[in-house]
Amino acid sequence: MRLRVEFTTEPFDLDEAPAHAVAAREVLRKAQLDEVDVGPFGNTAEGEADALLDAVSAMLRDSLRAGATRVSLQVNVVAEDSA
Numbered sequence: 001m002r003l004r005v006e007f008t009t010e011p012f013d014l015d016e017a018p019a020h021a022v023a024a025r026e027v028l029r030k031a032q033l034d035e036v037d038v039g040p041f042g043n044t045a046e047g048e049a050d051a052l053l054d055a056v057s058a059m060l061r062d063s064l065r066a067g068a069t070r071v072s073l074q075v076n077v078v079a080e081d082s083a
Contacts, residue, residue, distance in 0.1 A: 001049040002080070005056055007073035008042050009063045020068035024059045031055035046078060 009020045017025075017040075024043065028036045033047035033055060045052065056073065063071055 002046065002078040003049050003052045004044060004046040004076045004078050005052060005073055006042060006044045006076075007056075007059070007071060009068040010070040010072075011068075012041075014040070018067065020063040020066040023062040023066040024068075024071075027055055027059040027062050031058070 007024070009018075009024055011018065013021075025038050028038065028043070028045050031045070031047070031054070032051045033045050035044070035046040037044045045055065047055075052075075056075070060071055
């Protein structure tokens with residue numbers, strides 16, 4: 001099964017990436033995922049279910065430890081024909 005996660009971390013800082021955003025980005029970049037898109041207002045990643053769920057768990061832990069006060073996320077199953 002393939003999954004896609006979309007998430008944001010808060011609080012926002014438009015001048016520079018906060019430590020919690022950097023922590024989340026590093027987790028995703030190190031994970032064994034097929035697609036990662038990091039942006040200032042939202043992030044997405046896609047990959048096999050086990051790899052993505054492991055990355056989401058690590059991202060939550062690391063970003064909260066780095067000062068995130070809120071993490072909003074959505075996980076979707078990716079249809080086999082759209083992968």
